[in-house]
Amino acid sequence: xxxxxxxxxxxxxxxxxxxxxRADFERWQAAALRRFLDHDLPRAPFYGKAPSRxxxxxxxxxxxxxxxxxxxxxxxxxxxxxxTALEHYGRAGSLTVGASTGTSGNRGLFVISEAEKYRWxxxxxxxxxxxxxxxxxxxxxxxPQNTGLYDSARKSxxxxxxxxxxxxxxxxxxxxxxxxxxxxxxxxxxxxxHFASESFRLRPQRVFSAAETLDPVDRPxxxxxxxxxxxxxxxxxEGLFAVTCRHGGLHLAEDSVFFEFEPAGEGLVTPRVTxxxxxxxxxxxxxxxxxxxxxxxxxxxxxxxxxxxxVVGRMDDVFRLASENGPILxxxxxxxxxxxxxxxxxxxxxxxxxxxxxxxxxxAPSLADEAAMAAQQAVCKMLEARKVVVAVTVVRVPLPLETxxxxxxxxxxxxxxx
Ligand SMILES: [Zn+2]
Numbered sequence: 001x002x003x004x005x006x007x008x009x010x011x012x013x014x015x016x017x018x019x020x021x022r023a024d025f026e027r028w029q030a031a032a033l034r035r036f037l038d039h040d041l042p043r044a045p046f047y048g049k050a051p052s053r054x055x056x057x058x059x060x061x062x063x064x065x066x067x068x069x070x071x072x073x074x075x076x077x078x079x080x081x082x083x084t085a086l087e088h089y090g091r092a093g094s095l096t097v098g099a100s101t102g103t104s105g106n107r108g109l110f111v112i113s114e115a116e117k118y119r120w121x122x123x124x125x126x127x128x129x130x131x132x133x134x135x136x137x138x139x140x141x142x143x144p145q146n147t148g149l150y151d152s153a154r155k156s157x158x159x160x161x162x163x164x165x166x167x168x169x170x171x172x173x174x175x176x177x178x179x180x181x182x183x184x185x186x187x188x189x190x191x192x193x194h195f196a197s198e199s200f201r202l203r204p205q206r207v208f209s210a211a212e213t214l215d216p217v218d219r220p221x222x223x224x225x226x227x228x229x230x231x232x233x234x235x236x237x238e239g240l241f242a243v244t245c246r247h248g249g250l251h252l253a254e255d256s257v258f259f260e261f262e263p264a265g266e267g268l269v270t271p272r273v274t275x276x277x278x279x280x281x282x283x284x285x286x287x288x289x290x291x292x293x294x295x296x297x298x299x300x301x302x303x304x305x306x307x308x309x310x311v312v313g314r315m316d317d318v319f320r321l322a323s324e325n326g327p328i329l330x331x332x333x334x335x336x337x338x339x340x341x342x343x344x345x346x347x348x349x350x351x352x353x354x355x356x357x358x359x360x361x362x363x364a365p366s367l368a369d370e371a372a373m374a375a376q377q378a379v380c381k382m383l384e385a386r387k388v389v390v391a392v393t394v395v396r397v398p399l400p401l402e403t404x405x406x407x408x409x410x411x412x413x414x415x416x417x418x
Contacts, residue, residue, distance in 0.1 A: 003118040010122030015130065017255045018303045025254075025304035029276075033258050036276035044282040046071035054258070054285065059272060061287045062108050073111050073281040082109050095280060100236070110238065113280040120240065123256065125159070127243040128233065129184055129206050140182035140204075142166055142191050143211055169403050170194060178202065186233060188212040189222065190407045196225030208233045208244070212406050213313050213332075217340055217347055234311050236290075238283060239275050242308055249299030249307040259306075260285065261294070266331050268293055270315055289315045291331060317412050319353045324387040332410035335379065342378035343371035348399050351379070353412045357390050365396045372396070 042050045069079035085092035100108040142164045162180045164173045178201045189209045210233040222230050231244035242252050256277040261269035268291045275283040295307035313332035339349050350362035363372050379392050
């Protein structure tokens with residue numbers, strides 16, 4: 001199959017699956033997972049032979065995948081070869097190599113084949129904007145780096161795709177973006193908020209937040225500027241995990257990924273993913289670092305794919321604190337809500353755990369003193385209620401747009417959290 005045919009087939013499959021009942025969908029998914037376990041997974045040297053059940057496979061994570069990189073891809077590509085390929089437009093023969101952002105020590109690498117690249121494109125179009133496809137779609141992607149994934153779209157007649165490098169900063173490409181006049185924009189929420197505050201001349205029909213956790217504090221600013229509901233594409237180095245439908249439901253990509261969930265407290269879960277439609281690099285029972293709140297209601301759109309109420313943040317950013325009853329964990333959403341609910345004037349902040357018993361609350365110098373004090377007291381009160389002994393200090397500093405790193409409003413900087 002050539003590239004376009006792969007994309008079209010994947011588009012059609014994604015739309016077809018979305019119309020199934022949950023019971024029919026689960027039968028289809030179980031058969032697809034079985035095929036993956038029997039035929040694709042054993043081709044990676046790490047596995048060697050197929051297990052009878054998924055539960056018999058070891059749980060994997062990024063550290064293991066990076067340490068034994070060559071054993072998890074079926075082409076025998078080594079990590080050294082992949083890093084070299086990354087410097088050469090991400091090409092290693094017919095394979096595409098991409099990497100996550102982050103410090104050099106914890107960057108993740110991924111490998112996909114040409115066919116998988118087109119399948120990814122077909123599936124993301126089917127989920128994100130099937131209604132726009134036939135009317136000439138101009139998609140602007142503002143992400144940290146060109147992973148090579150998007151090259152495939154550029155060549156297609158149905159979609160005009162333009163890539164704007166987040167790392168270069170918006171002043172470098174503002175005019176080019178406005179001239180491109182995108183109908184779909186995919187960008188991190190901080191950048192969408194920057195478009196709003198700087199009044200960029202844009203009139204998209206769909207706006208997607210991607211690559212960073214969407215903080216509820218950014219949503220109203222972005223939605224009122226574009227006069228559109230803000231949608232989400234939840235994707236990571238490891239793949240595409242959820243996309244918002246036209247009814248606003250954030251649906252898990254269960255049509256390409258089998259999800260298992262580990263409870264993480266406070267009603268949250270961390271996902272373990274098995275990407276059963278990927279063949280170049282095998283990812284099975286892979287533990288993600290994200291914290292999700294699953295929805296218990298079906299979506300009005302009728303899709304059998306389960307919904308996520310919120311992608312809350314990362315496991316790394318959970319605060320680890322000492323209480324009278326022993327060590328406890330406090331999740332980013334609880335901390336964030338304490339700050340934001342303290343005073344309506346607060347629309348940006350940073351909350352950083354800098355030591356086992358110290359939290360720094362950063363607020364802009366322009367924020368009123370009473371609001372700052374209310375936020376500090378709210379965090380202290382919430383933690384006192386959980387018998388935590390901790391000092392919360394307020395630091396007044398500007399909170400500028402940072403394009404070089406992911407925005408994390410709640411961040412744990414303790415060493416043992418890494
Ligand atoms: Zn839906």
